[in-house]
Amino acid sequence: MSYLVLARKSRPQNFAQVVGQQHIVRTLRNALLRSRVPHALIFSGVRGTGKTTLARIMAKALNCESGQPPEPCCQCRSCKEIAAGNSVDLHEIDGASNRGIQEIRELKENIRFMPVMSRFKIIIIDEVHMLTTEAFNALLKTLEEPPSHVYFMFATTELHKVPVTILSRCQRYELKRVASSELAAHFARLADSEGITMEPAALNMVVRASGGSVRDGLSLLDQLFSYCGEQVSAQDAAEVLGMVGGEVIAGTAQALLAGDLAAALDRLETVTSSGMDIKRFINELLAWFRNLVVCKISKEPAQLLDLPADELAVLQETAAAHSPQSLFLLFNLLMDSLEKAAWSSRPRFAVEMAFIRAVQAEDIVPVTELLGRLDSILAGTPLPQAAAPLYEKKKTVIAEVKPPEPAPLRTAEPPPSPPMPDEPPHPADEQEPPPVRQERIPEKRDIRKDWPEFIKAVKKPWIASALERAASPELENGKLILTYHDSADCSTLKIKEQLAELTALAADFFQESLRIVFNEPSVCTVEGKNSGADAVRMERQSLANDPVVLMAAEIFNGQVRDIRIGPQFRKLLSAEQETAGGEDEA
Ligand SMILES: [Zn+2]
Structure with missing residues (x-):
């Protein structure tokens, strides 16, 4: 005995057996009862939802000889012939392989004749969207005034590809994906009738894998039944369908x-x-x-x-x-x-x-909340409650996270000491270092004492080394005075960017906005006691040792041959009547 696949074995023979699509079944039944069936119908929807099945049931119902609409009797000659696929008055055409104008011309020729055995000629065109434009055009005229003995039933998975001119001449039925509960019930009935026991989890997997398509589900059931025999376990289903149980997905999530x-990684494994x-x-x-x-x-x-x-x-x-x-x-x-x-x-x-x-x-903290925190810090108002935890299960962990303390801004004044009324006075402690709690309050630093620490705090080595060469740094009226015996030693610091950085660092460290002043004997006293030639010599030396100059020399793989002197020094030179080879061309 040959094996009949479930999809064919279980194909609904009348409206009562149709799985899902109850809204459409009801409309069709009513139309049959009132003899108001339009001469052109189009069924659309995803594959395996019952489009051609419904068209065939309609064909049966229209030609049924029992005379008891709307259900076809499935017993009369016409019903039996249609079910067996050998009715002379039912023409099933596959639009995908008969898509040209020639096929449509033949069809039109055919429908001019009256039905041979039945009341009506039924034309079913599956995948009608595959027809060529010419074929559609050839159909148009017939659809506009169809002969009273002909019914057209179209089926398509891609309704949008059917020309509007065709659609407007058809009554449209849009089939939905079949609901899981209906599929599950249908598949369970089938398994039962086949004498096969299915674990509910296995049944659910088939339903999930079928994606709302009866036919897809049935072909999966066919696979399962032939693999497992009379018992279908969830594990078998997982193996055959290449799926995991719903609980693995839920567990991972x-x-x-x-x-x-x-x-989570365990589940993935x-x-x-x-x-x-x-x-x-x-x-x-x-x-x-x-x-x-x-x-x-x-x-x-x-x-x-x-x-x-x-x-x-x-x-x-x-x-x-x-x-x-x-x-x-x-x-x-x-x-x-x-x-x-x-x-x-x-x-x-x-x-x-x-x-x-x-x-x-x-x-992750939402940006809006971060901005809120920043606003609070800037406004000096108390912080709002910490963010609501993203995961309630970890509430305890998150509750321990304290909102950050408002950090003092770089140029801000030191905040006043917090009052400590509970602390008894300690007269004996007066010479002791301040209590630990007070260490957080920035104190005015002592320039001499803290100078090495400041140099240590400077992260950039070239700034640090230039600072190390400064003699006796001094703080005076908001100025940080750095004295250099050789101006070459501080030339790095005088570069605009470095100076800005040093100013910021000093403000941060000394908690005071400071202007940095260089005290360089050679330049500061140029017009004083030192001779012009001396000044020029020192300026030259300084320029020759300038890191920018040295770097340039290195990059271009050259050396400093000549240092031109600006007008300020030229004046000095001429006053001294000294010769300076540097004025020659290179
Ligand atoms: Zn019948």
Whole structure:
């Protein structure tokens, strides 16, 4: 005995057997009862939802000889011939392979004749969107005024590809994906009639994998039944379908929500070792988070989510335990990184990375909150409450995180000492160093004592070394006076950027806004006691040792041959009547 696939064996023979699509079944029945069936119908929807099945049932009903509409009797000659596929008055055309104008011309020729055995000629064109423009045009005239003995039934998965001129002449029926509960019931009945026991988890997997298509689900059942025999366990189903149980997906998601990276990676290992396609896993995990978000924001998620009751219960429970913000954040983050993982050449690594990011998201503070904190600091007002924890399960950990103390701004005055009324006076302690708590309050530093410390605090070595060469630094009326015996030693510091940096560092360290003044004998006293020639010599030396000059010489792999002297010094020179070779051309 030859094996008949489930899809054919279980094909509905009348309206009562149709799975789902009840809105359409009802309309068609009513039209049949009132003899108001339009002469052209078009059924659209995803594959395997029953488009051609409905067209055939309509054909049966229209030609049924029992005379008891709307259900076809399935007993009369016409019904039997249609079911067996050998009715002379039913023409089934595959639009994909008969798409040209020639086929449509032949069809038009054919329908000019009256039906041979039945009341009506029925023309079913499957995948009608595949017809060529010419073929559609040839059909138009016939559809406009169809002969009373002809009915057209079109089926398409891509309604948008059917010309509007055709659509406007047809009555449209849009088939929906079949709901999970209806599919589950249908598949359970079939398994039962085949004498096969299925674990509920296995049944759920088939429903999930079928994606709302009856035919897809049936072909998966065929695979399962021939692999497993009379018992179908969840493990068998997972192996055959390349899927994991819903609890693995839920477990992974919950581990991520709990910030438990180890558990999430453990689940991922289960998934990969069970041979599940990682892209499928990614899709299912994303779908799970999407459903979770829907559960959180919708009052009646059951209406929006087509899920088995137990899965819905788990989702609702999980949604209740987390704040909407944390769910949105995690969903958004996973959406981004898992989408990328699906296209990665190493999807598993990418999924692991996505998990790490998801778990770290716990530490992420929204920008708006950071700005709020900054505002509070600037305004000197007390900080608002710390951020609501993203993961409630870790509340204790997050509650310990204190808001940051307002740090003193660089140029701000030192804040007043906090009053300490509870502390008894310690007269004996007067010479002691101040208590530890007071160390946080910046005190006025002593320039001489703290100078080495300041140099140590300077991170840039060339600034530090230039500072080390300064003799007896002094603070005076908001000025930091640095004395150099050789102006070459401080030339680095006089570069605008370095000076700015040094000023900032000094302000930070000494808690005082300071102007930096260089005391260089050679230059400061140029017009004083030192001779002009001396000044020129020192200026030259300083220029020759200038790091910028040295760097330039190094970059260009050259050496300093000549130093031209500006007008200020030229005047001095002429007064001294000295000769200076430097004025020659290089
Ligand atoms: Zn019949």
